[in-house]
Amino acid sequence: xxxxSIPAPLLAACSGVRLAGPADSVAGxxxxxxxxxxxxxxxxxxxxxxxxxxxxxxxxxxxxxxxWGAAPRRxxxxxxxxxxxxxxxxxxxxxxxxxxxxxxxxQLAAVLRTAGQQLALDPPPGTGAGAREAAGAGEAAGAGxxxxxxxxxxxxxxxxxxxxxxxxxxxxxxxVIRADGTxxxxxxxxxxxxxGYDIGKLFxxxxxxxxxxTEAVFRLHPLPAASVFVTLDCADAAAAHAVMSAAVASPxxxxxxxxxxxxxxxPIRAGVLFEGDPAGAPERAERMRELLGxxxxxxxxPPPWWGLGAAAAGxxxxxxxxxxxxxxxxxxxxxxxxxxxxxxxxxxxxSAAAGVIHAAVQEHAAPAEVAEFLTxxxxxxxxxxxxxxxxxxxxxxxxxxxxxxxxxxLGLMRAVKxxxxxxxxMAPGRFAGGI
Amino acid sequence: xxxxAARAGTDTLIPRLTKICGSAAVITDPLELRTYECDGxxxxxxxxxxxxxxxxxxxxAAIVAECARASIPFVxxxxxxxxxxxxxxxxxxxxxxxxxxxxxLEIDPVSCRAVVEPGVTNLAVSKAVQPLGLFxxxxxxxxxxxxxxxxxxxxxxxxxCLKHGFTVHHVTGLEIVTPHGELTWLGDGxxxxxxxxxxxxxxxxxxxxxxxTKVVVKLTRIPEAVTTLLAxxxxxxxxxxxxxAIISSGILPAAIEMMDALAIEAAEAAVACRxxxxxxxxxxxxxxxxxxxxxxxxxxxxxxCEQAGSYEIRAAHDAAERTAIWTGRKSxxxxxxxxxxxxxxQDGVVPRTALPEVLDKIAALSAAAGIRVANVFHAGxxxxxxxxxxxxxxxxxxxxxxxxxxxxxxLCIEHGGSITGxxxxxxxxxxxxxxxxxxDDLDTMQLLRCAFDPAGLCNPGKIYPTPRLCGExxxxxxxxxxxxxxxxxxxx
Numbered sequence: 001x002x003x004x005s006i007p008a009p010l011l012a013a014c015s016g017v018r019l020a021g022p023a024d025s026v027a028g029x030x031x032x033x034x035x036x037x038x039x040x041x042x043x044x045x046x047x048x049x050x051x052x053x054x055x056x057x058x059x060x061x062x063x064x065x066x067x068w069g070a071a072p073r074r075x076x077x078x079x080x081x082x083x084x085x086x087x088x089x090x091x092x093x094x095x096x097x098x099x100x101x102x103x104x105x106x107q108l109a110a111v112l113r114t115a116g117q118q119l120a121l122d123p124p125p126g127t128g129a130g131a132r133e134a135a136g137a138g139e140a141a142g143a144g145x146x147x148x149x150x151x152x153x154x155x156x157x158x159x160x161x162x163x164x165x166x167x168x169x170x171x172x173x174x175x176v177i178r179a180d181g182t183x184x185x186x187x188x189x190x191x192x193x194x195x196g197y198d199i200g201k202l203f204x205x206x207x208x209x210x211x212x213x214t215e216a217v218f219r220l221h222p223l224p225a226a227s228v229f230v231t232l233d234c235a236d237a238a239a240a241h242a243v244m245s246a247a248v249a250s251p252x253x254x255x256x257x258x259x260x261x262x263x264x265x266x267p268i269r270a271g272v273l274f275e276g277d278p279a280g281a282p283e284r285a286e287r288m289r290e291l292l293g294x295x296x297x298x299x300x301x302p303p304p305w306w307g308l309g310a311a312a313a314g315x316x317x318x319x320x321x322x323x324x325x326x327x328x329x330x331x332x333x334x335x336x337x338x339x340x341x342x343x344x345x346x347x348x349x350x351s352a353a354a355g356v357i358h359a360a361v362q363e364h365a366a367p368a369e370v371a372e373f374l375t376x377x378x379x380x381x382x383x384x385x386x387x388x389x390x391x392x393x394x395x396x397x398x399x400x401x402x403x404x405x406x407x408x409x410l411g412l413m414r415a416v417k418x419x420x421x422x423x424x425x426m427a428p429g430r431f432a433g434g435i
Numbered sequence: 436x437x438x439x440a441a442r443a444g445t446d447t448l449i450p451r452l453t454k455i456c457g458s459a460a461v462i463t464d465p466l467e468l469r470t471y472e473c474d475g476x477x478x479x480x481x482x483x484x485x486x487x488x489x490x491x492x493x494x495x496a497a498i499v500a501e502c503a504r505a506s507i508p509f510v511x512x513x514x515x516x517x518x519x520x521x522x523x524x525x526x527x528x529x530x531x532x533x534x535x536x537x538x539x540l541e542i543d544p545v546s547c548r549a550v551v552e553p554g555v556t557n558l559a560v561s562k563a564v565q566p567l568g569l570f571x572x573x574x575x576x577x578x579x580x581x582x583x584x585x586x587x588x589x590x591x592x593x594x595x596c597l598k599h600g601f602t603v604h605h606v607t608g609l610e611i612v613t614p615h616g617e618l619t620w621l622g623d624g625x626x627x628x629x630x631x632x633x634x635x636x637x638x639x640x641x642x643x644x645x646x647x648t649k650v651v652v653k654l655t656r657i658p659e660a661v662t663t664l665l666a667x668x669x670x671x672x673x674x675x676x677x678x679x680a681i682i683s684s685g686i687l688p689a690a691i692e693m694m695d696a697l698a699i700e701a702a703e704a705a706v707a708c709r710x711x712x713x714x715x716x717x718x719x720x721x722x723x724x725x726x727x728x729x730x731x732x733x734x735x736x737x738x739x740c741e742q743a744g745s746y747e748i749r750a751a752h753d754a755a756e757r758t759a760i761w762t763g764r765k766s767x768x769x770x771x772x773x774x775x776x777x778x779x780x781q782d783g784v785v786p787r788t789a790l791p792e793v794l795d796k797i798a799a800l801s802a803a804a805g806i807r808v809a810n811v812f813h814a815g816x817x818x819x820x821x822x823x824x825x826x827x828x829x830x831x832x833x834x835x836x837x838x839x840x841x842x843x844x845x846l847c848i849e850h851g852g853s854i855t856g857x858x859x860x861x862x863x864x865x866x867x868x869x870x871x872x873x874x875d876d877l878d879t880m881q882l883l884r885c886a887f888d889p890a891g892l893c894n895p896g897k898i899y900p901t902p903r904l905c906g907e908x909x910x911x912x913x914x915x916x917x918x919x920x921x922x923x924x925x926x927x
Binding site for chain 1: 543545546589596604621622626630631632636639657659679682685731785788817853854856858859868871877878881885887
């Protein structure tokens with residue numbers, strides 16, 4: 001049932017509020033209203049109005065990863081952050097930037113580039129409608145990697161996770177709006193700061209279930225003057241593991257070490273990234289090439305398979321597998337065995353040296369087969385030091401799987417949720433354990 | 436009388452705790468309990484109702500469960516080197532001392548992970564993995580004795596966190612005992628566990644969300660080359676200019692430290708560090724990484740320092756030369772104790788670019804108050820450690836020093852900084868929290884506390900100001916920490 005008018009409290013709270021259309025639905029849940037506040041105070045007013053009306057709220061950036069996570073149980077109001085799209089402060093000398101949540105990663109990068117700096121994240125392109133729109137509009141390469149708020153909320157990181165970590169590692173301050181409309185800050189504008197609980201860590205990767213992120217402060221890094229890749233085709237998992245281990249065990253400080261395995265029976269491609277000054281990066285790449293032996297190749301541009309992440313199967317099922325890096329051969333074997341038993345042949349790739357890879361199953365795979373694969377994979381890798389989370393999946397697959405799987409200390413997570421959002425109105429059902 | 440009444444509550448726990456840990460592990464003797472009356476912040480003292488030294492996670496869980504059942508507060512303590520009173524006991528509570536849990540349980544050099552018990556010292560981790568070409572990167576100055584569990588509680592930093600990050604960047608899993616007495620894992624050691632980042636939220640919570648019983652730490656590759664430069668400048672302003680220029684050049688040193696004239700004078704008197712004569716400031720810049728990169732960066736940093744007016748630069752290329760350079764810096768705190776009867780150490784942070792201005796203002800405040808301030812700090816990340824010197828024989832001098840110290844923190848907040856960069860809030864700086872955060876900010880942070888510890892029994896009274904703690908005086912250091920005095924540990 002779609003309402004035909006916008007409630008007065010919402011209209012009063014926000015200059016940009018409209019009735020939702022079919023395009024606004026999230027994993028099958030159709031909201032009634034879409035609000036686009038232009039500032040933190042306006043967003044706070046919208047959240048207060050939503051609280052007074054008892055509306056379930058779903059934050060949205062550019063929609064790049066809106067199809068990630070489980071379907072929300074309820075979704076009445078989408079709060080769009082895209083009007084909050086300013087880089088509020090770029091303190092180049094301090095290597096810090098304060099940014100509104102709706103700012104796109106590309107826009108931020110363009111501002112930082114003028115000072116030779118970067119937010120050292122390389123999130124893969126998204127898979128949702130927002131990403132497709134950006135790609136369809138023929139924007140520059142790298143378009144559609146999402147907004148600052150969205151990248152934070154999904155905790156997505158690319159190949160350089162090995163050196164720089166995930167968004168939580170670069171976040172030094174945050175402004176959020178709680179479910180009841182309260183505006184709260186944590187952290188600050190200095191890199192070194194231990195005053196008070198680090199609420200930013202809690203919101204990074206929370207999928208909008210704790211509140212709305214409106215501003216973030218990041219630690220920045222200098223843009224490397226040179227980036228050099230060393231690539232090598234490996235005959236099997238053991239050989240690929242040897243490359244990853246050699247990269248990490250070397251003193252050469254690689255920024256990333258990735259694998260790409262398109263399917264059963266194909267070679268595993270391995271790549272190692274070196275960044276640095278124009279002399280140092282090529283030198284280190286050359287030393288790595290020598291370590292790996294004759295077949296390794298050096299190039300200045302990323303190989304075509306580099307950093308695709310969950311975009312490897314945009315409309316299919318993408319499973320993110322986290323593990324201790326030493327377990328790579330066993331994890332790869334488990335993926336292939338579980339897939340073969342289910343009659344599937346997923347593409348596998350990602351940040352193997354950092355212990356995060358993806359398995360991508362094509363859209364046409366039968367839901368029952370995907371479910372069988374997932375169940376067998378989770379059983380094989382165990383739950384104490386590994387996880388297999390489904391980032392996105394076609395509707396038919398969603399119905400027959402548990403997207404998040406087992407989660408450590410779920411009881412504490414539920415307690416956190418109950419404190420921040422006692423009425424369970426923030427993206428309910430989207431997160432681990434039905435949170 | 437009050438203490439006796441407080442103790443009566445904890446006394447009821449003695450039989451049960453004895454059953455859990457054995458009588459030798461339960462300390463009730465008032466004299467022995469005094470051993471634990473303070474941590475590295477000696478101005479705050481309070482003997483615990485009783486202390487217990489568990490040897491296993493199960494014992495910790497059982498102890499906490501007993502406390503929870505009896506509604507008796509409890510405080511965890513590692514090595515007791517904290518500088519903000521985070522491990523200050525409660526007279527009406529149980530102090531849980533983690534120092535017997537000091538096993539390194541597992542080392543996985545391929546995954547670059549180790550699993551350790553919380554009582555293991557920070558340096559013991561690095562020593563254990565050194566033959567594998569690895570080290571544990573966070574290096575608080577007390578690393579010879581401070582415990583990994585305490586590092587997790589405080590999110591400890593150190594001189595080298597400029598490049599390598601803080602404890603929170605090097606912890607990927609925690610086994611904890613919740614304030615209800617349940618044993619559970621946060622994270623799975625991968626750094627990519629599904630669900631909320633409770634490892635990140637717990638790290639730096641100053642012992643208020645539970646007690647750590649196992650820690651999965653990330654190990655870092657030992658750099659191929661390390662060079663340490665010592666550059667002397669006529670003024671701290673010139674040194675500050677060099678710091679900004681180094682960072683702007685795109686070089687990320689492992690550490691950039693600065694000392695001003697008074698700190699140098701004190702260090703010279705104490706350890707004869709032989710820093711260049713007449714220096715108004717010295718910078719210590721350490722570069723690490725692949726050998727050719729370090730060589731080039733060293734040349735670049737030298738040139739930058741010279742351009743900023745450095746009149747003498749020394750370079751250390753081996754461990755012995757490096758130690759010689761670091762000796763003055765590492766002895767600075769203790770050395771200042773020799774030129775002044777008492778001092779207050781602050782831990783404020785300012786944006787790096789504000790350093791010259793803030794140092795000038797500190798100098799002005801110092802001159803106006805007629806109180807000497809020695810500056811020793813992590814210049815690369817703007818983390819100041821002003822040492823406010825005074826004679827605690829007169830209450831007036833004490834009050835004036837506290838006022839000056841508070842004014843320095845106000846200065847840090849005014850410049851968009853923080854009241855603490857690595858020492859923690861503890862009992863020492865909780866009254867400054869409302870200056871840095873709004874009531875809503877503080878209320879929101881405490882939602883996390885309510886989720887973990889609704890009864891408020893786990894290290895109560897720390898970090899957040901409560902009516903009871905309002906008006907607390909900042910930390911006055913009347914004497915060096917016993918471990919510093921005995922030479923067991925150096926302090927930054």
